[in-house]
Amino acid sequence: MTSTLSHNVFDAPEKPLVGDRPRPFGDTTAWDPMTATLIYGEHEAVLVDALTTEAEAEALAAWVALHHRDLTTIYITHGHLDHFAGLTVLKRHFPAARCVTAPGAAELAAKQPVSVYRKLLPGQLPAAITLPEAYDDDVLTLEGHELRIIEQGHTDAVDSTSLHVPSLDLVVGGDVLYNRCHQYVAELTPEILENWLAALDRLAALNPKVAVAGHKKLGAPDTPEAIDWTKRYLTDFAQLKQETSSDGELFEAMTKRYPGWAAHQSWLMFGFG
Template sequence: MSVSVTRFAAPTASVNSWLVADDTSLIVIDVLRSSAEAAELADEVAASGKQLLAVVVTHGHPDHYIGLRTFAERFPDTPLLVASREIADDITGFTAWMESVGWLDAEPTMKARSTANPDGFDYGIIQVADRTELTLAQGAVVRLDTDWPAAEADHTTVVHVPSANAVFTSDLVYSGVHAWEGPQVTRDKIQSWLAALDTLLERYGTHVIVHPGHGPQGGTARYEEIRRYLRDFLNVTEAATGREEATAEMIRRYPDHEQADFLLPLSIDFHVHA
C-alpha cells in the first residue's frame, strides 16, 4: 500500500492544501483562502482520476475553508468534514465577523445564506465527522486528533497518517511565513501554542514529516523554527514602543518570511497598541 502526499501552495495568505492519496482515492486537507485558487485545486483533484473521499477543514479560519463552496459544487457527493462541532461553530462565527468588517466582499458567494442573502453559502452542509479515523480506499488510516489547546485557533485538528509517516499540523506550525497572531490570539494562547509544539514532538515522534498549514514540509526542526518565531514575537511586541518599531524588528529578524504585508501587520496591530 503506497500513500502519497502532495502540497498545493496558494499565493493568498501563503496557505497550503494537502492531498493525501493512495492508488485510487484521496482526501483533501483544507481548501484555501481564495475561491479561484480552490478551483485550481479542484482541477488538480479531478485530473488525478481518483475518488475524493472527503474534504477535511482543520480549523475555523477562512484561509482554510473559503474553497468549500467550490468543492461542494465540483464534488457534490463528497462530504465536507470538520472533526468537532466546535470547529463548525468557529467557521460560522468567523464568517459572521468577516461579513461585519467587509472581509468577505471579495468572496461574496461565501457570505452565509440567509433570507436576505439566498445565494450565500449554506454552512449547514458542513458535517461533523462521526469518527476519529478516516480510511483511504486501500486501507490507509487518516487520524483526526482534536485535543489541542486554544492557540493560533481556538480549536484545531492535527491529521496523522502513520503509513506515510506524516503529520499535518494545521496552523500550529508555520514555516517561512509570518504566523497569525491577530485578533483573539492572546499572549496566553501563544504560551499554549508553545506547549502544543512540545506535545506534537512527544506524540508523533522525532522522525515524522511535518506538513504545516503555511509553508513547506520538513522534519521536526519545523517545530523549533515556529517556537523561536513565537518567542521572538512575544519579546518584540512587549519591548516595542510602537507598531512601526515592532514590525521593523520582526522583518529584520525574519527578512525572508512571507506575509510581511498581511499576516504580520494584523498581528502587530493586535499586540502593540501605541
C-alpha cells in the same frame, strides 16, 4: 489488504488585500500563502483544507482531479474561513465528498465574519459559503489506513486540529504550524502561547518525516524543521512584545528579525482593527 498511501501538497501564493485594509505598516497588505494536502491511496483520496477564493479552489479542484482518485472526504483543520471558503467550489466538482471538521472547529466556522473577508477580498469569495459538518470521531480512514485527528486547543485559532498519518510519517499541521511565513498572533496571550508551544511539541513527538504547514512561503520544503521555526517565532514575538512600546515598533522588530519571510502584515499581529 491495505494499499500504499501517498501525498501531494498544493501551494497557493499570497493574495493582496484590495478592499478596506486594517492597520498597514510597511508594504501593501497581503494574505498569507496557503496549502492544501491530498492524501491518496490506489482508488480514494482525502483532501485537507479547501483554501479561500473561488479562483484558488477552482485550481485546487483541477489539481485534485489530475490524481484520478475518488475524493471521499474534505477535512478542515480549523474554523478560520480562509481554510474552508473554497468548499463551495470543491463540492461542485466533487459532490459525493463529505466536508467535515472537529466539533469545536465547526462551531467557530459558523461564527466567521464573512462580511469582513468579503471587504478584504472583494469579489473573490464564492457567493455562498459551505460550512463543514462536525465530525465526532478522532480518526479518518483511507483504504485501511488511519488518519488521526489531533485536538490542539487554542493556537492560531480556538479548537485547532492537526492530522497525523502514521503510515506516511506525515503531519498536516493546519495553522498550528507555519513555515517561513509570518504568523497570525493577534489573539496571543501567555496562556495561548503555552498551549501553542505544547501543541508543537506534540507534533515533534510524532517524529514526522514530513510536516505540512497551513501557511508557508512558496518553495519552502515540508520538513519537520518548521516545527522549531514556529516555536522560535512565537517566543520571539512574546519577548519583543514586552520589549517594545508600540505596535509599529513591534512590527519593525519582527520584520528585522525575520527578513524575507512571507506576507508580513500588521493585521497578522494586531487583528482586523
